[in-house]
Amino acid sequence: MFKSWLQRPETKKYAADVGSLDPTKAKRQEAKAKSNRVLGKLGAKDLKLTEYEQIIAAEVIHSDEISVNFKQIGGLDHIIQDLRESVIYPLCYPELFTSASGLLGAPRGVLLYGPPGCGKTMLAKALAKESGATFINIHVSTLTDKYYGESNKLVSAVFSLARKLQPSIVFIDEIDSFLRERRSTDHETTGMMKAEFMSLWDGLTTGEDGRIVILGATNRPNDIDSAILRRMPKRFSVRLPSESQRRSILELLLKNIELATDFNMTELVQRTAGLSGSDLKELCRNAAMIPIREFVRSVRPASTSEDASQDLVNLDTSKINTRPLTVADFYSFEATNEKSYSYISDETPQQENLD
Incomplete structure (x- = not known):
């Protein structure tokens, strides 16, 4: 009788209406x-996961x-x-790092810290x-839920x-915010999430044979909880690049760019003291645009009509001939934008003490 009741059209309609009220269904x-x-790409298509996993x-x-x-x-x-x-x-070749004392395994946590734009996220990638x-x-927004207790279940699912x-690496960018x-004064739910995370990371029931590493990145290491730092024994300071490091970065950024025969890399390296890797990339990008702008202006020197952009679209790529990049292009960009930008400086700015 119950089965026949379930088959009734009005029952099915009622069930559909109730299901549509679930705000988390979609x-x-x-x-x-x-x-x-994702599981298909990893070759784990048959792996059974819970709703939270x-x-x-x-x-x-x-x-x-x-x-x-x-x-x-x-x-x-x-x-x-x-x-x-x-x-x-240690994560991928555990048989090489097997030890009765458990001293040869991968660390439970790794922290990358330093000023913004110095390569922490690139290292993680x-x-x-x-x-x-x-x-x-992991994004913090994924772990937060408006229903009480759901956030803890999501943390457990991680x-x-x-x-x-x-072997797994769990990455949390800007780990200081979480x-x-x-x-x-912390909210009760936030405190419970942190406690759950630390307990599952390295708590009473945590085994020594797990191949899981928590990787965090931050430019504010002093804001991270001391109990979290204790669980991240491997810490790497990713600071502003030195002169030799700036040379390596600039050579890498400009390796596919045609440079002038008299291009003085040493001068450019010395004049970019105090810049981060991200600053150097932006500097090179803007300098590389200068020959392109000159070529565009030479193609349509005085045109302001809508046909100008169409002419560029129809331009034969074999006729595109831009001049090599010079060191002066880096200074040219600075001169035209000195009120808004200061990419090149003769003085090294003070770096925040992160130790």
């Missing part, structure tokens, strides 16, 4: 579809989705080598590309999913 369906695609699985980044590798990062060779030896090798481990890029897909110093 989100859960989207997360499930994305997690299925499916939400976290949507944050998994496959190596094919990342174009950055360690060869594209200049001036940080010492950090790259240490990351390979202390993180990648390259690590995801070359490590071969499952890379879970570690349960990482165990199922290990795991900052605990205070009595």
Whole structure:
């Protein structure tokens, strides 16, 4: 009788109406579809996941989705080598690091800290590309939920999913915004999330054989909770590049750019003291645009009509001939924008003490 009641049209309509009231239904369906695609790429299509693990699985980044590798990062060779030896090798080749004392395994946590624009996130991307481990890029918004207790279940799902897909690297960018110093004024839910995260990371029931590493990046390490820092014994200071590091970065950025025969790289390296890797990239980008602008103006020197842009679209690419880049182009950009920008300075700005 109950079965026949379920088959009635009015019952089905009522069930559909109730289901449409679920505010998280669309989100859960989207997360499930994305997690299925991710698991398919990882070759774990038959892996059974809970509802919460499916939400976290949507944050998994496959190596094919990342174009950055360690060869594209200049001036940080010492950090790259240490990351390979202390993180990648123990995670991916555990048989080489087996020890009765448990001293040879990968660290539970790694922290990249330093001023903005110095390559912390690029290191994380390259690590995801070359490590071969499952890379879970956690956003704080993924872990927060308006329903009480749901955030704790999502935090728990991070570690349960990482165990199922290990070796795993869980990356939290701007980790200070999530795991900052605990205070009595913190909201109850926030405190519970932090406690749950720390307990699952390195708590009473945490085993020694897990191949899970938490990777964090921040430019405010002093704001991170001391209990979190204790769980991140491997810390790398990614500071403003030195002269030799700036040379490596500039050579990498300009390797596919035609340079003038009298291009003085040493002069440019010396004049860019105090700039971060991100600043150097922006400087090179704007300098490289100057020959392009000159060519565009030469093609349509006095035209302001709408046909000018169409002429450029129809331009034969074989006739495009721009001059080589000169050191003066870097100073030209500074001169025309000195009120708004200061990319090149003879003085090195003070760097914030992050130790």
